[in-house]
Amino acid sequence: MGLQRTWTLHNTLAGALEQVIEQLEAQLSEASVGELVEFVDGFLPGRTASPEWTASLERLAEVMWSALPTETMEAVGAIYASREGPMWQPLVNKFSAEHGQRLLGQRWRPAGARRAAVVLR
């Protein structure tokens, strides 16, 4: 495969990935707080499909912080903060306002880019 064809493939996949992200953001926006928490709970060790599924929670949290309104994220954070036991601490911290601000502050949007850079996994 030549360089021109490979770069064309790269651009096509970038376009497809953008559409997936937009669809994901739309679905997250339509979900209730209860549905969001139920979905996040499915990443935990007892319910996860695989280690790779759990690891992808990092990326899901980033999308949630960038796509959802502050009050929704506060509601999600409050549910985890109310759960007792050390196993919930990573989620309490992941959905804390301070962590959200830090993540949003780290977003990198290069000049000329349609949207902020995306980490895939």
Next chain:
Amino acid sequence: MTEQRGYQALREAIVSADYRSATATFVELLRDEEPLKKLVTASVDTTAPYIQAPAHIMSRPDGGVQTVNYDHTVLGWRASMQLAHRLGERGGLLPITQAIWYVPQGLNPWDQVLCRFPGHYARDKFKCDSREEERAQGHNFDGPAWETPQVRFEDCDPIRGGSSSARLHDMAAAIRQGDRADGYGLFLGLADDPEQRTALKEAMLFAGIIDLQESIIDRREYQNIGHKALRARAMVDLADDLGWENAHGLFYTVVPDMGTTPRLHALWTQASSVVETQFRQNWQTLKQDNRAPLTPREVEETVDVVLWGLPSDVVAHISQRLREGKALLAIGDAIVVAFCRFIIDQLENRAAYFIPGHALDYCNVVHHWIRTYDNPHQAKALYMEAVFVNDMVRADRLFPRDPENELRPDEHAAWAEALPLRDLLPTIDAAITDLDADRAIALVDAYLARTEERQRLLATIAFSVCKFQNDPHIQRNCISTMEEFTENRSGQRDTIIRAATKYASHATKRSLDFGAYDIFRTSFAAG
């Protein structure tokens, strides 16, 4: 103290799980110029009958099973004796002090599970002191013991007769099939013959290496995280160090345990099937035929697959590397780099280091086996170590990351770089002792950038972390790190030091008391 009374007091303190008295007595005898090897031999002989477990899984009343830990006293002795050679005349006595401090706490792991004998498992893991019935009987699980420990496997007589090669074969088969008495008896018969020792050492390492779980994910009890291999390595090193003629207690400690339940050969079977299918009649000469090193880019590719692939990807990648003619140890070196990258870049929870640490020690045993002996099966062990490391990485991913656990050594980089070079090693020592990982990593990075010197740095890291007590894994990790650093040809040896620094300064310690270190300091370090 007379020599005879001193040894008697040492034995009594050990079997009664009185670790403070045992350490004080051991140290006093050492200061009275009793030979270290004689003291270690006496300690190993004393514990040998009391460290056997009938199995490493125990049936629970509810029908489930409970893991029973492997003996770690012998692992502590082996690692400490090896470290003692590398930490200098006085510094080398710190790991030795830690080894004897641990020994009386590690007796009879089977009965510690049941709260029938004191030790660190009963005290710290099973919290036996919190049980009402135990308190009512006045049992103290910090020791001393209220009764003599149980003997869970009686010593055997040597089995002789027949050719050496037939007995070696039968011994390996007995261990594999779980016939502990025959495996041990055949070993004892062969050990009497100095001409068989090289073959015997090789056979024990082989037997240990092939007994490894294929995954720890969703297999809480049916795993051994490499302990059969680690015990075999401890035995062959210590037998050479203490002398085979003095090593009966050592053999009694290790050999029967090699055949205990569970015996886990599924991964070995998979590796055998893959190698023999992929390479047909050439698989037996892969070690001799494959000589090529890995290029820096190939090292990165192997690291990437081990860190991010599925087990099937890892198996396919190792086959690919072997087809490319890459040397076994070159592939192994890249696997160690992958493990170290995992420690440096991914592991964040202080409590999560313990099980993964065994993978480095297992890789070290495999590499020692390949470096020291020849066996056509050695290529298969590469699959096992690569899958083991990959499995540790994937098992860690089962737990969501906590942003609060993220380390920030970069915030201390300017401070570390401004320190004079002569101050770096003492400051590294202080940072590790304080478990200040951010500073320790920044300091080691500054040291690595400013000097080519590495041996004093490694010795400093090892000495510092050996201040922490109750845990022979610390000494074992140090010696595995030192050996792999010395032998690694990947071009990324400093990665091993950076991983060791994070492990030393960040992993949860079993105790933050410094009782053993204080004994070392007052007894040996003055002046």
